[in-house]
Structures are given as structure tokens and as C-alpha cells.
Amino acid sequence: MRRRTAAAFAILSAALLAAAPPARLHYRIDPAASNVDARVAFLGLSSKTASFPAIVGKLSLPDAAASAPKSAITLDVTLDARKLEAGDTRTLKRLKGEDFFDVEHYPTVHFSGETLRMTAVRTAEVSGQLTVRGVTRPETLHVTFNQPLAENRGSQPIQLTGTMRIDRRAYGMTGLSMVVGRKVNITIKTRMVPL
Incomplete structure (x- = not known):
């Protein structure tokens, strides 16, 4: 009887462990150590860059994400477009205006990684x-970590650089089409600290 009880307990324990969701690691963006830049060609000879210093967000991923071919994650990054910065006041006014980010009606830019x-x-x-000006489209963020992800067990900050290339016209930014390039190169540099 005792053996049967022990065997049943072992089977039940194994079943519960198999059914348990995998452990997850949780982080938040450190706004003071994070920034996003968006660069676009200008007149075909140079480029213009806008910076988004006001950034908040969080990351949740499985503990075994580094060894899995593909993992479901939660990456939420929100930029305050009203606080974007540019190299000169004229460019800043245009970027915040109706032809580009239209910050009066769309104050934030949001990326939801899945x-x-x-x-x-x-x-x-x-x-x-990615959601810009109320338009949401699928995009891919190419990420480089400062160290192998497998070495981080959730107790140390993660530093990463992410890049993405989008078509601004797909998000309704059609202004100055003869002067400003169509493709925008986005770079995010961020430090994420454990929760």
C-alpha cells in the first residue's frame, strides 16, 4: 500500500511539474540609460536624425528563451513623441507637425514585441x-545583447541595441516626399533592469 501511495505521489508530482508554466524573467526599461534615434535621408546627400529620450517599457521572456528556437515574449516600448528632439527648430517643428508624427493627435509611438x-x-x-500615428503594422526588431542571453538568469541588467527599418509612408508620414527619404532607420539603445 505504501509503495502504491509513493508511486501515485510521484506520478502526480511529475504531472504537476509538466503542467506548470515555464519560469519567466521580467525587466523594465531604465529610462535614464535608454534612447531611440530615427534617421532618414535628406536631399539624397545627407540625413536628418530625431531622438526620443522619453522612453518607458518592460520585457518578459521565458528563462529558457536563449536555448529555444522561438519563444513567446512580451516587449512593450512606448516613446513620448511630444518630447522628441531634432538638430534644429525648423526640423523639430516639422517632425511634430501634421505631415509627420502629428504629436497633438498621436502623442506616443509604441512597439509591442511578441x-x-x-x-x-x-x-x-x-x-x-509597431504603432505610429494610429497605424499598426507588423515589424521586426533586430537585437544585439551586450552578453549572451543564456548567461543572464534574471538577476543582472540587460543591455541591448535594436535596429528596425520602416517605410514612413506606410504610417501616413507623406510630407516632403521629394526631399525626405522614404525609409527610416530606427535604433534603440536600452538598459533593462530586473523587476
């Missing part, structure tokens, strides 16, 4: 949804 696919020990692709 899937992480490791491409090497320090690089990955994050697939998700």
Missing part, C-alpha cells in the same frame, strides 16, 4: 507590432 527568435548567442529577432 516573438523572440535567437539568431546567435548574442543576437535575435523580435517580431511584433
